[in-house]
Amino acid sequence: MSIVVQKYGGTSVADLERIRNVAGRVARQVRAGDRVCVVLSAMAGETNKLVGFVDGLDAAGFDPAEYDMVVASGEQVTVGLLAIALRAIGVPARSFTGWQAGVETDAAHGKARIVRIDPAPVTAALEAGEVAVVAGFQGLAPNQRIATLGRGGSDTSAVAMAAALGAERCDIFTDVDGVYTTDPRIVGRARKLDRVTYEEMLEMASLGAKVLQTRSVALAMAHKVRVQVLSSFTDEPGTLVVDEDEIVEQQIVSGITYSRDEARLTVLGVRDRPGVAAAVFGPLAAAGINVDMIVQSVSRDGVLANMTFTVARNDVARARAVLAEERPRIGFEEIVANADVSKISVVGVGMRSHAGIAHTMFQCLADKGINIQAISTSEIKVSVLIEEAYTELALRSLHTAYGLDAQSPAGGD
Amino acid sequence: MSIVVQKYGGTSVADLERIRNVAGRVARQVRAGDRVCVVLSAMAGETNKLVGFVDGLDAAGFDPAEYDMVVASGEQVTVGLLAIALRAIGVPARSFTGWQAGVETDAAHGKARIVRIDPAPVTAALEAGEVAVVAGFQGLAPNQRIATLGRGGSDTSAVAMAAALGAERCDIFTDVDGVYTTDPRIVGRARKLDRVTYEEMLEMASLGAKVLQTRSVALAMAHKVRVQVLSSFTDEPGTLVVDEDEIVEQQIVSGITYSRDEARLTVLGVRDRPGVAAAVFGPLAAAGINVDMIVQSVSRDGVLANMTFTVARNDVARARAVLAEERPRIGFEEIVANADVSKISVVGVGMRSHAGIAHTMFQCLADKGINIQAISTSEIKVSVLIEEAYTELALRSLHTAYGLDAQSPAGGD
Numbered sequence: 071m072s073i074v075v076q077k078y079g080g081t082s083v084a085d086l087e088r089i090r091n092v093a094g095r096v097a098r099q100v101r102a103g104d105r106v107c108v109v110l111s112a113m114a115g116e117t118n119k120l121v122g123f124v125d126g127l128d129a130a131g132f133d134p135a136e137y138d139m140v141v142a143s144g145e146q147v148t149v150g151l152l153a154i155a156l157r158a159i160g161v162p163a164r165s166f167t168g169w170q171a172g173v174e175t176d177a178a179h180g181k182a183r184i185v186r187i188d189p190a191p192v193t194a195a196l197e198a199g200e201v202a203v204v205a206g207f208q209g210l211a212p213n214q215r216i217a218t219l220g221r222g223g224s225d226t227s228a229v230a231m232a233a234a235l236g237a238e239r240c241d242i243f244t245d246v247d248g249v250y251t252t253d254p255r256i257v258g259r260a261r262k263l264d265r266v267t268y269e270e271m272l273e274m275a276s277l278g279a280k281v282l283q284t285r286s287v288a289l290a291m292a293h294k295v296r297v298q299v300l301s302s303f304t305d306e307p308g309t310l311v312v313d314e315d316e317i318v319e320q321q322i323v324s325g326i327t328y329s330r331d332e333a334r335l336t337v338l339g340v341r342d343r344p345g346v347a348a349a350v351f352g353p354l355a356a357a358g359i360n361v362d363m364i365v366q367s368v369s370r371d372g373v374l375a376n377m378t379f380t381v382a383r384n385d386v387a388r389a390r391a392v393l394a395e396e397r398p399r400i401g402f403e404e405i406v407a408n409a410d411v412s413k414i415s416v417v418g419v420g421m422r423s424h425a426g427i428a429h430t431m432f433q434c435l436a437d438k439g440i441n442i443q444a445i446s447t448s449e450i451k452v453s454v455l456i457e458e459a460y461t462e463l464a465l466r467s468l469h470t471a472y473g474l475d476a477q478s479p480a481g482g483d
Numbered sequence: 484m485s486i487v488v489q490k491y492g493g494t495s496v497a498d499l500e501r502i503r504n505v506a507g508r509v510a511r512q513v514r515a516g517d518r519v520c521v522v523l524s525a526m527a528g529e530t531n532k533l534v535g536f537v538d539g540l541d542a543a544g545f546d547p548a549e550y551d552m553v554v555a556s557g558e559q560v561t562v563g564l565l566a567i568a569l570r571a572i573g574v575p576a577r578s579f580t581g582w583q584a585g586v587e588t589d590a591a592h593g594k595a596r597i598v599r600i601d602p603a604p605v606t607a608a609l610e611a612g613e614v615a616v617v618a619g620f621q622g623l624a625p626n627q628r629i630a631t632l633g634r635g636g637s638d639t640s641a642v643a644m645a646a647a648l649g650a651e652r653c654d655i656f657t658d659v660d661g662v663y664t665t666d667p668r669i670v671g672r673a674r675k676l677d678r679v680t681y682e683e684m685l686e687m688a689s690l691g692a693k694v695l696q697t698r699s700v701a702l703a704m705a706h707k708v709r710v711q712v713l714s715s716f717t718d719e720p721g722t723l724v725v726d727e728d729e730i731v732e733q734q735i736v737s738g739i740t741y742s743r744d745e746a747r748l749t750v751l752g753v754r755d756r757p758g759v760a761a762a763v764f765g766p767l768a769a770a771g772i773n774v775d776m777i778v779q780s781v782s783r784d785g786v787l788a789n790m791t792f793t794v795a796r797n798d799v800a801r802a803r804a805v806l807a808e809e810r811p812r813i814g815f816e817e818i819v820a821n822a823d824v825s826k827i828s829v830v831g832v833g834m835r836s837h838a839g840i841a842h843t844m845f846q847c848l849a850d851k852g853i854n855i856q857a858i859s860t861s862e863i864k865v866s867v868l869i870e871e872a873y874t875e876l877a878l879r880s881l882h883t884a885y886g887l888d889a890q891s892p893a894g895g896d
Contacts, residue, residue: 086539123564126499132567139563139578143556150552151536154545165552170627191627214583214604 072238073196074104077206077228080114081245082302083148086155092302093155095243096201100161105196107235109206109228110152112144120144134179138208138218142168145205145224153203163201166192168216171202172234173209173227175217182217184209184226187234196235204231225286233293240295242282243302248309249274249281251474252326256462259475263324265310265317270324273417273451287311314419322420322427323472328461329413332362332380334443335389339403342368342375349400350377350393357392359385363413363444363455374403378444380455383409411443412461415453416468428452434471440464485651486609487517490619490641493527494658495715496561499568505715506568508656509614513574518609520648522619522641523565525557533557547592551621551631555581558618558637566616576614579605581629584615585647586622586640588630595630597622597639600647609648617644638699646706653703653710654721655695660714661722662687662694664887665739669875672888676737678723678730683737686830686864700724727832735833735840736885741874742826745775745793747856748802752816755781755788762813763790763806770805772798776826776857776868787816791857793868796822824856825874828866829881841865847884853877 076096083089092108099106111117120141124132149165156163172188195202206224211217219226225242232240247262249271254260266274268291275284281299290297290311300308310316340346347366354361365378381389386407393405421427431452435442440463444455456464469475489509496502505521512519524530533554537545562578569576585601608615619637624630632639638655645653660675662684667673679687681704688697694712703710703724713721723729753759760779767774778791794802799820806818834840841858844865848855853876857868869877882888 086536090540120560123499123560124567127503127564127567127571131570133570133577136563136566136570136578139566139580140560143559146556146559147533147536147553150549151540153549153552154537154540157544157546157549158540164546165549167552167629216580 072104073107073235074099075107075109075228075232075235075237075240076243077109077224077240078111078243078302079224079245080111080117082243083110083112083152084114086151089148089151089155092152092243093159093161095302096152096156097159097161100201104238107192107196107202107204107231107237108152109204109224109231110145110148111206111224112148116144116147117141135211135213135215135217138179138216142205142208142216142218145207149203149205153201156201156203161201162199163203164195165203165205166195167205168208168227169210171204171231173204173230175209175211175219177211177213177217179211179215179217181220182209182211184219184230187230189231189234192231192235223283223285225283226289229286229290229293229295229297232295233289237295239298240290241298241300241308242286243300244281245301245303246281246299247301247304247306248299249311249325251324252465252469253328257466257469259469259478261474261476263309264307265312266324267314267317267419268311269314269419269450270417271311273415273448274325274327282311321418322424323416323418323474324420325417326465326468326472326474327415327417328465329415330458330461331383332411332413332455333383333386333407333409334378334380334411334455335386336406336408337377337393337400337402337404338406339374340377341401342373346375346400347377349396351379353392353396354381354389357388359389359392363446363453365444380411380413380444410458411455412458412464413453413455414461414464414468415451416472417451419450421450421452430471431468434467435464438463438467485517486520486648487512488520488522488641488645488648488650488653489656490522490637490653491524491656491715492637492658493524493530495656496523496525496565497527499564502561502564502568505565505656506572506574508715509565509569510572510574513614517651520605520609520615520617520644520650521565522617522637522644523558523561524619524637525561529557529560530554548624548626548628548630551592551595551629555618555621555629555631558620562616562618566614569614569616574614575612576616577608578616578618579608580618581621581640582623584617584644586617586643588622588624588632590624590626590630592624592628592630594633595622595624597632597643600643602644602647605644605648636696636698638696639702642699642703642706642708642710645708646702650708653708655699655710655712656715657694657712658714658716659694659712660717660719661712662724662738664737665878665882666741670879670882672882672891674887674889676722677720678725679737680727680730680832681724682727682832682863683830684724686828686861687738687740695724734831735837736829736831736887737833738830739878739881739885739887740828740830741878742828743871743874744796745824745826745868746796746799746820746822747791747793747824747868748799749819749821750790750806750813750815750817751819752787753790754814755786759788759813760790762809764792766805766809767794767802770801772802772805776859776866778857793824793826793857823871824868825871825877826866826868827874827877827881828864829885830864832863834863834865843884844881847880848877851876851880
């Protein structure tokens with residue numbers, strides 16, 4: 071008898087009707103012979119309402135432990151209600167808050183990390199034939215106060231619980247039915263992937279395909295927890311996120327993602343000398359601004375150069391201010407910002423053993439007349455920065471170029 | 484430096500504005516030099532919403548421990564928010580759930596009793612100069628699950644916390660500004676009492692003057708906790724509920740209460756023989772129906788008698804059904820029910836040493852032509868059942884007869 075962890079997000083438990091629907095889904099898993107541990111979010115909108123209360127007291131310096139006390143109440147409601155809904159259809163069940171489920175966190179209230187899970191209370195319930203319904207997103211800090219894991223932390227709770235229980239699989243139910251080769255709203259011939267590796271999922275998550283929280287994928291990879299992403303509104307199988315070993319016929323490219331969350335900054339006329347990169351990026355790092363793609367263009371005269379890089383769009387103003395303040399130390403002529411950019415990335419573990427992936431990308435974009443403003447690469451990813459207006463064209467062209475197109479468009483028969 | 488416990492009900496923390504108002508009130512108590520422990524209810528309406536969720540899953544046999552899990556979340560929100568509001572105005576504060584505050588209950592989920600409070604965590608906060616903000620209405624059951632005390636249990640939490648902390652006083656803030664000699668909406672000259680004894684308060688609470696929950700008064704009496712009832716919307720002093728010793732000049736009669744929650748049942752033509760009362764009231768008790776006033780009218784012929792008694796209005800149908808079923812064993816002609824009745828009670832510890840209190844009542848009612856349908860008495864109380872239409876007249880007449888009228892009507896100057 072194996073253990074399956076199921077996680078349902080806020081939209082899946084948004085009202086009583088949907089909670090009943092979740093209960094039915096859990097019951098089917100139980101009747102299939104599995105021991106089931108369910109991890110829940112708060113009802114959709116509830117956490118926002120609670121955060122709104124905290125913000126409404128406009129206490130800039132509020133104690134994050136108090137914030138946690140308030141917002142952790144949302145999951146307490148859904149776990150109790152699901153346990154009731156399960157018993158109502160004849161499935162023994164028992165709810166757990168984070169602290170009751172043995173979830174221990176560090177002291178970073180509001181964005182805590184899970185340090186340890188003592189699975190004994192949940193295991194005891196499972197062994198007694200009960201479904202364990204555990205509040206996601208929360209645990210107990212060393213000071214014996216309630217801590218939350220930060221927004222989206224329920225995915226992390228579910229994966230951590232699956233690791234602690236030695237679960238066969240962690241099913242993450244959400245409002246999409248899996249991981250696609252690219253955004254199906256843009257590319258009609260996008261295909262749902264049956265399997266994807268942790269590494270690919272990590273790249274995709276961090277590149278803007280918001281299906282799974284990055285932290286939860288990293289945790290799954292560390293503990294080799296098999297994660298399935300699937301819809302709580304259909305009965306289709308989803309996408310399995312697994313170790314590379316489990317994927318026999320590896321696609322060279324698994325997916326193509328895009329992000330419009332970045333902006334390009336160019337520092338014009340910096341002196342072309344050692345230490346200038348440190349002078350530019352040191353102060354940005356100190357201000358907590360993440361810098362992504364970096365291009366340093368060599369100057370024609372060997373004296374002045376330009377430094378181009380990307381930051382999150384909502385960091386642009388702050389980045390400009392930080393650099394303006396550092397101008398005497400850096401020495402530059404001007405800063406130019408451009409938010410009309412899009413980052414397109416090709417992701418696939420198969421790249422490691424296949425040359426020419428980047429070349430295919432560059433050639434494809436060149437064929438469509440799309441100019442590349444910056445390039446960055448990792449072992450399993452190539453990203454380019456292009457003008458935002460070309461986003462859809464680039465995605466569709468690359469999707470075809472890498473042979474990812476489905477036989478028929480998504481949604482067709 | 485003495486400890487004061489303050490309890491605020493749901494209407495006092497119904498929104499952020501009111502929570503800020505409560506914070507201001509707590510701050511004044513702190514600045515007066517006291518250590519303050521605050522006990523809170525959930526926001527007005529919130530507990531009903533949560534109970535509605537549970538009811539909406541219409542699981543007749545739901546586990547009350549799950550009900551507790553759901554509804555206990557309401558207080559968790561308000562304690563966190565008040566702690567934030569207090570810190571925002573410079574008052575160090577820390578929130579506690581019931582289990583964090585050391586409140587241990589029995590296993591009767593949904594209507595648990597407090598078994599013990601380990602005051603150490605709250606005492607530590609108070610000694611660190613923090614206001615301890617404790618979730619009322621809840622504690623931890625022996626099975627390590629959250630238990631609630633039943634509706635209105637926050638008063639009980641506050642009094643129990645005051646007893647455990649050895650507090651100087653327990654201030655219960657509510658939407659009325661104290662305990663009155665009678666209902667001021669009916670009797671314009673009703674007076675607010677400065678002090679009232681536990682015993683009187685108990686009789687008044689159980690007789691329908693819903694200012695304090697009966698359980699909390701009994702607990703205060705057992706532990707000699709001085710309780711003050713006062714309004715969270717004004718700055719007037721309220722009514723102190725104290726031991727008899729603390730009241731120097733004891734009024735003979737402290738208050739006059741009424742209840743329209745009862746109905747009269749008359750079983751006509753029962754045989755006048757030993758054991759008939761047991762035959763009538765045994766089955767009612769077995770069905771969980773509380774019987775209050777009882778009058779057995781002796782029959783003229785010595786064979787048949789009538790048995791009149793009162794039950795809660797919403798028990799009438801059930802009581803009739805129980806008795807109809809027992810008819811073969813009891814033997815009676817007919818049952819007559821009448822819901823147009825009102826119970827008027829005169830309460831005062833001074834009665835113990837003063838004869839004639841009941842006589843004053845009967846004479847006063849007779850003078851106004853009000854017929855008495857039943858009478859019951861306790862050591863400090865005389866109750867009569869009258870026709871409901873005479874309720875206001877009876878209250879006003881008795882209020883004057885016992886010399887309770889204020890110089891000027893309430894609300895006047």
